[in-house]
Amino acid sequence: MRILVSSIFHEGNSFSRLQTGLANFATVHGEALLEKVSQGSSALAGGCRALAAAGADILPGVSAVAPPGGPVEDTVFESLRSEILSGLEAQRPDGVFLDLHGAMVTESLDDPEGALIAAARRALGPQAVIAVSLDLHAHVTPAMLECADIVVACKENPHTDYDLAGERAAGLLVETLQRRVAPVTASVWLPFIFGAQMETGRGPLAALHAKRREMMAADPRLLDISIYNCTTLVDVPDGRQCITAIADSDAEVARAAAVELATLFWQQRDAFVSDFMPLRDALSAVAKGRIARPVILGDQGDRVLAGTPGDGTAILAELAAHWPELEAVVPVTDPAIVVAARQAGIGAEIEEPLGGALSSGVEPFRRRWQVAGLGDGRFVQDGPYLRNEPAMLGDTAILRSGKLTVLAMSLPGFTQDPAAFRSQGIDLADKDVVVVKSGYHFKISFETIGPCLVVDTPGISNYRPGLLPFAKRRPIHPEDAISEPRLTARIFGQLA
Ligand SMILES: [Zn+2]
Incomplete structure (x- = not known):
């Protein structure tokens, strides 16, 4: 079995003005890809381990991973897609395993992953087996399911099981090639979106996942069975909730499972209500010693992990105005201030507006800063989410004013991981407040450092019905009044 493996991993945000370019991607090719997956926790790493265990010959293509962000530039996606396709055409493998996010958008495509999978199918013909692992926040499309044999999501949010999703997809690829299984997929789309209670271990999704596990164990x-919670911040025609069930040779088994779970999910559609903490309440609790320090605050409105630029200043402004006694560190994406700090040098003082240059409606924060450090923004993540995966913040500058420390970054980055701060020389132990641009994943990476709270801040990643200019993603609940849908499954696969 000769299997080509590749990854393009990016979660889109249609409402971010900051496009995603080549500089945002950590990219490796060929032998370097094999080196990377030997350590990593991505789906690509898990998939490669499963393929190696099955004795497959792994043909490395490309791995390109970027933090979530605005639409990917067309030229960047085209160059990654053609690299994968030329690999397929030159090597004619028996199968291909793709680790994709599933909610990428490009300047001109709403479903670039569907287009990539379709092109892979055209290149390889009907006999080859195509297996894909996705993030559970994917927008799953008919194009993906028509052209791949196996599409599997991770099951946990925060994501701790990308590698298991990769193992499962690659394992099914092997079993399909060996004709031990004949996968058939049933898929039900549900016309609603939500932006809170998205964790799978608590709230409405916990019960749904318990049911999923029960159904899997019973048959x-x-x-x-994958339960997709399409990211709230893409404006695409298929951007809705989706349940897929894959059965061996039996479309009815898949159909019954998908429809049963989809019906339960639809009944829960109004249970996903916001429970984020008011920012002032959180800071007051810290100041009054009611909560252990450092407290880690997830900036719900400005989550780079939902594709915002990370240049929000709401928490900085609140700290400066009302809580000057708190020792705090706040990451802010602002390439201009990083350049100014590097020109001034360590120890110098600068007075430049901070933040707000990349997002609409964000007030820049003004203050005289001392440049306390400079860094290259490179680090290896060490939390359970994407452990051992390389990441970058672009060039960085550490700015100090009173008890405020700012980690100024040139690129929106993965600050849900403590290594983002430590690698740039910031000690977290002496802080009262550590701000991260994440709503879920930071909880598993910071839980040993301090209590983790998500605070209710303004910004495009704090979803409230009626505020985002959705055009393609309609009609959808709760943006629109819609009639009760008939929850029927579409069947995909060689047996469909
Ligand atoms: Zn996700």
Whole structure:
């Protein structure tokens, strides 16, 4: 079995003005890809481990991973897609395993992953097996399911199981090639979106996942059930909730499972209500010693992990105005101030507006800063989410004023991981407040450092019905009044 493996991993945000370019991607090719997956926790790493265990010959393509952000530039996606396709055409593998996010958008495509999978199918013909692992925040499309044999999501949010999703997808690829299984997929789309209670271990999704596990345990013909919670911040026609069930040779088994779970999900559609903490309440609790320090605050409105630029200043402004006694560190994406700090040098003072240059409606924060450090923004993540995966913040500058420390970054980055701060020389232990641009994943990476709270801040990643200019993603609940849908499954696969 000769299997080509590749990854393009990016979660889109249609409402960010900051496009995603080549500089945002950590990219490796060929032998360097094999080196990377030997350590990593991505789906690509898990998939490669499963393929190696099955004795497959792994043909490395490309791995390109960027933090979530605005639409990917067309030229960047085209160059990654053609690299994968030329690999397929030159090597003619028996199968391909793709680790994709599933909610990428480009300047001109709403479903670039569907287009990539379709092109891979055209290149390889009907006999080859195509397996794909996705993030559970994917917008799953008919194009993906028509052209791939196996599409599997991770199951946990915060994501701790990308590698398991990769193992599962690659394992099914092997079993399909060996004709031990014949996967058939049933898929039900649900016309609603939500922006809170998105964790799978608590709230409405916990019960749904318990039911999923129960159904899988009860019927060995079920090969996978994936519950997709399409990211709230893409404006695409298929951007809705989706349940897929894969069964071995039996479309009815898949259909029954997908429809049963989809019906339960639809009944829960109004349970996903915001429970984020008011910012002032959180800072007051810290100041009054009611909560252990450092407290880690997830900036719900400006989550780079939902594709915002990370240049929000709401928490900085609140700290400066009302809580000057708190020792705090706040990351802010602002390439201009990083350049100014580097020109001034360590120890110098600068007075430049900070933040607000990349997002609409964000007030820049003004203050005289001392440049306390400079860095290259490179680090390796060490939390459970993307452990051992390389990441970058672009060039950085550490700015100090009173008890405020700012980690100024040139690129929006993965600050849900403590290594983002430590690698740039920031000690977290002496802080009262550590701000991160994440709403979920930081909880698993920072839980040993301090209590983790998500605070209710303004910004495009704090979803409230009626505020985002959705055009393609309509009609959808709760943006629109819609009639009760008939929850029927579409069937995909060689047996469909
Ligand atoms: Zn996700």
